[in-house]
Every structure is written in structure tokens, then in C-alpha cells.
Amino acid sequence: MLKPKALFPQQFIDGHPIHQGEEFGVLCWNTQKLTERKGFQRTLEQVLAESPCLFLLLQEVKLSAKTNWFLPHWSYAVAPNMETRRSVYGVLTASRYGFKEAQARLSRKREGMFATHKSYMLSYHSLAEGGSLLVVNVHAINFVRARRFSQEIELIKQEILGHKGPLIVAGDFNVWSRRRRLSLLQFCRSVGLRQAIMVDPHHVKAYRQHPLDFIFYRGLALQETIAIDTSTVSDHNPLYARFKL
Template sequence: MRHYRSEAAGSPLPDTFSLLSWNVHKEMGRPPFDKTLQSLLATGSPELILFQEAVLDARTADHFPGYNVSAAINIDLRHRQYGVLTAARCPIHDTVGLKTNRREMHIATRKSMLITTHPFEDGGELTAVNLHAINFVSAAVFVEEIERLRVVLQQRTGALIVTGDFNTWSRKRMEYLEHFAAAVGLLPAAYINGHHIKQRFSKPLDHLYYRDVTLLAAEAVDTGRVSDHNPILATFKR
């Protein structure tokens, strides 16, 4: 596992903070995406940004001025990589990148997830999990891979946010995700305009869960055809 990282100064997370989670479908660097991202950053002013299918190259940090940036790569090409990316206005104290043991059928790629920790002003920490779950495999393999994350998170205490593209397009996957959330003590976010969250077979693919923080608001934002998913903007209180 390799990590892309760009350091910037930052203050601890404030008591009230915002988060943007989005599967960006490898669209970073294209004018329609860049314009939409700047609009989202201006509107929501998120302290934390968690992207799936992010483009990781020499220009990546330019999208996030004033942010610390860390990423876990799952596709490594000669001049460009792709993976999950977490950007934070606050410091990133620690990063743990995990890549699935199994490969997706047909395309033979692995998926990645990134666990980061961020300080609060009172000395506590938030753990943020940026997940792109494995797809094109059996429900049993899906469960096997998310179980690895469950084991890690059950060893952590305190504030926790888990978000990303879970690829929960089947009943079995959704049932396991509910079990996973309960085991870790996570609550599911309730959304404004939740119908804008991408679905397959009438089941949502993107999720946001939280623990030991209060969710003030969460909204799925319709961005048209910029990506094949829509972003989630959420505001929390410590």
C-alpha cells in the first residue's frame, strides 16, 4: 500500500464541523468537475473531504489549497494513481491504509479504504473512515472484507465517522452493513434529498455513519452528470 500525502498547516477540528463525501468517478481535473467542486467547497466549507475513485497525480494537491491530503491507492499506473482520498483543514495525526485481500472479478482490481485521525480543540480525536467497498464479488467475500474493518474499529474508542461507497446493491449486503454498524456502535445518517443518493436495485450505494458526535444535518446534493454518484454534505457537532 502506497500513500499520497501533501502537508499543510491547520488548526484542530472545531466543535461544529462539516464533511463532504463523494465517489468522484475519476473525474478530478476535468472542467465540469472542478467547477462543481469549487462550488461545493464555497457552499459547505467542509473541514473534511472524503473522495472515492480520486485521481492521484502531480496536480492532486492543487484541488485542496489549505488542506492536508492523504490517500490510499488501489490502482497504480505509470503516471497516475486512483484510490480513496481524505483532505482535512485540520491536522491528520495518523493514517492507516487497507487494501482488500480479494480482487474484483473480471477486472481483477482491489479496493482500498483509509482510516485517519484528527484532533479536536479539547484534546480528543475523531477517527474518519473513507471506504470504497469491493464490488463484483459474492456477498460472502463482501462480508469478509468489511469484517476486517470491523475488527479494527472495535479496538478504537471515541468519535467515529464511516462513509463512502459501500456498493450495497443486494439485500444480503445491506443486512450485513446494518450488522456492522450495530457492532461498532454507529448510527446511520438521515438525509435531506436522500433520493439523490445513487441506487442500484432500489438500494443506496453511498452511506454515512457516525458515533459520539451529533449529526446536525446531512444532504445529498444533485450535481447532474459530473459523476455517476452524488455527494453527501453533512454537519456535525462535538
């Protein structure tokens, strides 16, 4: 496993800005590196047909040089955490809205078990009335002490503290202990984030009774949520939330 290069895969297509009063769906899913498998792709198409989205936030994505399955009419950017000769792995943010900017980030520390980094993506999407929506797609570091975890969360906090507009922070946060969960809650309070509580929360991936996947938001009106049972595909289920600007 190799540390990824400075360049990261991306495809930007002209998209319209988000208008005041507009509603949009957000789908967040740890894909367990299954993105190139036909079964996953069929399931994703079905999920998107039943829960229409304008933002797609995926963690543990696997993309190879020959990948051509991804939705051709979406803009997207990848923040890799690993790269081999054949594939890139990381988080992927896709949107039907235009990307104003996309910034890929790596954790400073490596995970103890695998000696790899984790990654997150910051993407900015224009608002018609001015300003931007900031979307942060996170796969938080695992297999490190709680103090190291808190330090990495603090780095994300420093990145977004200056953003004045609406905000979505979502992903797999690996908060499988009480100390990690408290660090995440403190982070949310410090930047004014609320949790999108899922309908059917038993479908949310958990470890030691601690949910791992979350969608948080600020400056938006939450309209609907659901955790979608797709357990025959990934070991995580996708989370869906619909917001109104």
C-alpha cells in the same frame, strides 16, 4: 492496472485540533475518476462554497504526477487501489484539521471482473480535550460474492473496534443486494454507528433500489444533511453532513 506501491500520495499541513462544541461539515463523493477534469473541479468549488466542509472524503479519485489542482490549503492522504505509469486511483481524505495519523488499506480480495483491489483510509484527527476523531473513508469491494464482501467489512470492523472516541465511517459501500445491506447494518450495530439520513434521498446513488453511498457516525451530534444534485458531473451525487462535537 497495477497494484499500488507501499507509499501513497499525501500532503500534511499544520492544522488546529477539533474543540468541544465545534461544528464541521463532511462531504462524501464518489468522483468517477473525474477529479482532473475542469468541470468537476468547478463543481466541487461551487459545492464547497454552498456547503462549507472541513472534511472531504472522495472515492474513485484519479491523480497524476502533474496534478496541481487540489486545494492547496488542505491536508490530505490517498489510499490507492490502482496505479499506472501515469496515474494513481483510490480514496482520498482531506481535512482542514491536522492529521494525527493516516493509514491506507487495501482489500484482501480482488474484484472478480477487473482483478483489482479496493481501498479504504483510516485517518485520526486530534481533539483539543484529548483523544482523536477517527474518519474511515471506504470504497467497498464489488463484483465478489456476498460472503467475500462480509469478510472485507469484518476487516474494517476489526480495525476500528478499539477506538474509544468519536467516529465517522463514510463512502461508497456497494450494497446493491439485500445480503450486502444486512452485512453493512450488522457492521454498524457492532461498532455503535448511526446513519446520517439525507434530505432529498432520491439524489443518493442507488442500484436495484439499494442506496450505495452513506455517512455513518458515532459520538457526534448531527446538525444537517443533504444529498446534492450534481448529476451532470459524476454518476454519484455528493452527500453532505454537518456535525457538532
